[in-house]
Amino acid sequence: MTIAEILITLFFLIYLFFPRRPAVEKIKEFVSVSVFGVFFPFLMKPVWQYHPDSWSLFIRNIPVFIILYWIIIISLAINMSDRAVKKIGNKKNIKVTKWLYLVSDIAVFMVLGIMGESLLYQIGSFAYMQGNGFGVIPVLNIPLIIPCGYIGLAFFGAPAFRFKKKACVP
């Protein structure tokens, strides 16, 4: 196993054990997000160039652990965002609306996404094939388009993931 794969496995263990929830719920949630997890790396393949030394398992030039990365990052982000909205709603007595969910989704997806992506980038697991034309984030050296992608994922993906989860987890 490579460093990148160990890191993703650690991410997976965090997702699996914190917070404690029924195993069946987690499995169904995992399955509901996995459609995107499998679909996205193949669709956006030209964005990243994966370094062959950093990954040991590949399916059609896509590292298997990258698929796992997307599934975990989305599931974690949605869970964390849900918990944040509940806490804010209870503590501050704010009415929980879809806009509060949107703000929380964007914040959580940005933080988790940039954290995960920059971690993998800094250890040299991949290089960016495109997106540099829009400029890069100082220090992290990640193209600016990447956080925009995570914001898009929060805006366009999160509501659908929630409804799919509801449909999958009765």
Added chain:
Amino acid sequence: MAKLTKLYFSDIIIAFVFGVMWESLSTDFWSYNIKIAEWSFFNIFPIIMILFWMIVLLLSLFLSENLYKTLVHTNDIPIFDKRLYLIDILCFGIIGTSLELILYSLGGFDYNQELRWRLFPLIGLPNNAVVGYFGIGIYVPTMIRYYRRT
């Protein structure tokens, strides 16, 4: 009437945001015909392509919801229903692929040859493009309905 206008207005705004976001994420996937690239926002986003995305999303959504109403004999559109979900995927996939094929045939853009995408049999579009439209049907319509909710 005002409610209906507000409803369509939110759909249009979301479709516009999606168009801008997708165009910015996929700048190197294709190169546009000079005539299309001539009219652009900030010299990056071709206006015709943003309109193209808006037409794809709004037309697919309109057809999908009307098909659902006809098949299920109801006037209410839920945010999420497994039957509606299936219709969404089909409508977005078929309409998106057809409109992309038309624009491609008219020479509106060309796929980046360096990416070496495999082509879908018969229609000659890259597999990624076809799968992408069906994939959009999985997520985007649910999201539009969610934000449209009063």
